[in-house]
Amino acid sequence: SQTIHQWPATLVxxxxxxxxxxxxxxxxxNPNLYWYRQAAGRGLQLLFYSVGIGQIxxxxxxxxxxxxxxxxxxxxxxxxxxxxxxxxxxxAWTDSSNQPQHFGDGTRLSIL
Amino acid sequence: KNQVEQSPQSLIILxxxxxxxxxxxxxxxxxxxxxxxxxxxxxxxxxxxxxFSENTKSNGRYTATLDADTKQSSLHxxxxxxxxxxxxxxxxxxxxxxxxxxxxxxxxxxxxxxx
Numbered sequence: 001s002q003t004i005h006q007w008p009a010t011l012v013x014x015x016x017x018x019x020x021x022x023x024x025x026x027x028x029x030n031p032n033l034y035w036y037r038q039a040a041g042r043g044l045q046l047l048f049y050s051v052g053i054g055q056i057x058x059x060x061x062x063x064x065x066x067x068x069x070x071x072x073x074x075x076x077x078x079x080x081x082x083x084x085x086x087x088x089x090x091x092a093w094t095d096s097s098n099q100p101q102h103f104g105d106g107t108r109l110s111i112l
Numbered sequence: 113k114n115q116v117e118q119s120p121q122s123l124i125i126l127x128x129x130x131x132x133x134x135x136x137x138x139x140x141x142x143x144x145x146x147x148x149x150x151x152x153x154x155x156x157x158x159x160x161x162x163x164f165s166e167n168t169k170s171n172g173r174y175t176a177t178l179d180a181d182t183k184q185s186s187l188h189x190x191x192x193x194x195x196x197x198x199x200x201x202x203x204x205x206x207x208x209x210x211x212x213x214x215x216x217x218x219x220x221x222x223x224x225x226x227x
Contacts, residue, residue, distance in 0.1 A: 043201070043219035044156075059214075090155050100146060101203075101215070103155025 002027035006091050006104030014112050019064075019078040021107050023091030026072065031093040033074040034101065035066055038088040050074060086111045114139040116204050116218035124224045129192055133221045135185040135202030143205040147176050147187045150199040150220065159187070159200075189223075197225045 003026045013019060025031055032051055036044040046059045048066035056066050063082060067075045074091055088108055092101040116137045125131050137145070144163045148156035160169045160176040162185065169176050173196075175188045189196055202218040 044217045046214065046217075049214060088153075092155070100148075100158035100161065101156075103157070105155050106153070108153070 002093075002102065004091065004093055004102055004104045006089075006107055008107060009105065010108045010110075012110045012112060013081050015083055016080050019076070019081050019085070019109070021076040021089055021091075021109075023074040023076075023104055024072055025074075025093045028072070028093070028095055030071060031095050033068060034092040034094075035074065035076050036090040036092065038090060038106075040087075044090065048076070081111050083111050085109065114204070114206060114216045116202055116216050118200075118202050118218035118221050120221060121219070122222040122224070124226060125192055127192060127194055127225050127227050130188065130190050131192060131223065133187045133189075133200050133202075133223070135187070135204075135218055137183050137185070137202070137204045137216070137218075139183075139204040139206045139216050141207045142180060142183075143207050145176075145178060145185050145205075146203045146215075147174070147185075148201040148203060150201060152198070156201055192223075192225045194225050194227060197223060199223070 006023050034049045035047040038044050050056050050068045053068055064078050088106050090106045091104045094101045119134045144161055146161045147159045149159050150156040159174050160171050162169050162178040164180050173190045178185045199220040199222050201220040203215045205215045
């Protein structure tokens with residue numbers, strides 16, 4: 001069966017520090033991968049999506065970046081975090097437009 | 113611009129009561145519509161999916177309806193339970209090109225079920 005793992009579950013970082021959130025998927029090949037951010041009381045905002053290794057599309061301008069070094073690994077990074085980067089970050093995958101997106105349990109990021 | 117609007121924003125009901133959540137969308141051309149349930153601090157989980165030709169689909173106590181002409185969907189929860197307390201998100205997929213699947217998310221309805 002397919003599983004998706006995100007870590008860490010919670011993270012507290014100072015302003016200006018770097019960030020690396022990792023997401024891995026098991027049990028499937030060549031999935032579409034997504035990074036979302038969900039601010040308190042808001043909907044999910046798509047940050048990045050990837051249809052294959054090394055293929056990254058960005059939906060919104062920001063100081064975050066994403067990479068897909070392996071087929072089932074998706075990494076969200078930042079060189080210098082801003083206060084506005086606080087939020088709940090969710091990774092998701094799907095392998096078909098007729099299949100649901102499967103979400104990880106998210107990372108709660110707090111910037112101090 | 114593709115949009116998904118949900119109402120109400122929040123809802124409080126007593127355990128055992130029924131409720132209906134609404135979703136209006138402007139995504140075109142339409143592919144499918146899903147309802148997700150998101151427990152606090154967790155990722156969303158798919159409840160139902162509906163395509164253009166489907167009017168009603170049930171998943172236990174959850175029943176989703178779709179009117180593709182008016183671009184409206186509803187999620188009806190029957191005999192609510194405390195565990196139904198969550199955010200319910202309507203997600204609409206259009207017909208994309210180039211192999212990318214990018215759905216449009218509503219902001220969700222926050223449901224609280226009181227004993």
